[in-house]
Amino acid sequence: MSSLPRTRVTVLHGVNLDQLGRRDPAIYGSLTLEQLEQRIGGFAAELGLRVQFFQSNHEGAFVEQLHRADEMADGILLNPGAWTHYSWAIRDALEIAALPAVEVHLSDVEAREEWRRTSVIRELCVATVSGKGPDGYREALVRLKEELTS
Numbered sequence: 235m236s237s238l239p240r241t242r243v244t245v246l247h248g249v250n251l252d253q254l255g256r257r258d259p260a261i262y263g264s265l266t267l268e269q270l271e272q273r274i275g276g277f278a279a280e281l282g283l284r285v286q287f288f289q290s291n292h293e294g295a296f297v298e299q300l301h302r303a304d305e306m307a308d309g310i311l312l313n314p315g316a317w318t319h320y321s322w323a324i325r326d327a328l329e330i331a332a333l334p335a336v337e338v339h340l341s342d343v344e345a346r347e348e349w350r351r352t353s354v355i356r357e358l359c360v361a362t363v364s365g366k367g368p369d370g371y372r373e374a375l376v377r378l379k380e381e382l383t384s
């Protein structure tokens with residue numbers, strides 16, 4: 235029996251990521267979220283993946299999007315912003331989603347303040363890509379594709 239290829243990826247941006255372009259460009263680069271999403275869309279097209287995007291500054295909305303993720307996607311690429319470091323609610327929702335997930339950060343969270351070194355979602359993700367700017371999203375999609383096609 236043949237199964238459909240798993241190519242649908244939901245890209246979830248968390249708190250304050252709608253402010254890209256305005257946040258410190260030395261840390262986050264100068265792309266706006268819209269420009270970043272265009273970039274990610276280009277990477278996905280090259281890789282034969284279909285992406286759709288979501289951003290929220292509301293933790294409950296982000297949690298509910300994770301609850302719905304399995305209806306619309308085969309894998310998750312997520313950058314929860316500061317929630318990464320402390321939101322056990324998002325961690326639990328990611329576990330409920332039960333899809334392969336990759337964690338991405340534009341900045342190098344390991345090289346910044348101590349509190350950014352904690353990630354409550356890392357143990358649920360097949361990979362973490364950090365500090366590579368927009369290109370990190372390409373690497374994350376490649377990693378997710380490997381997982382979806384294995």
Ligand code: DQA
Nearest residue numbers: 250313315316339340341350
């Ligand atoms: C971030 C890193 C987080 O520590 C920070 O709170 C963000 C963005 C990143 O992409 O580098 O909002 O996730």
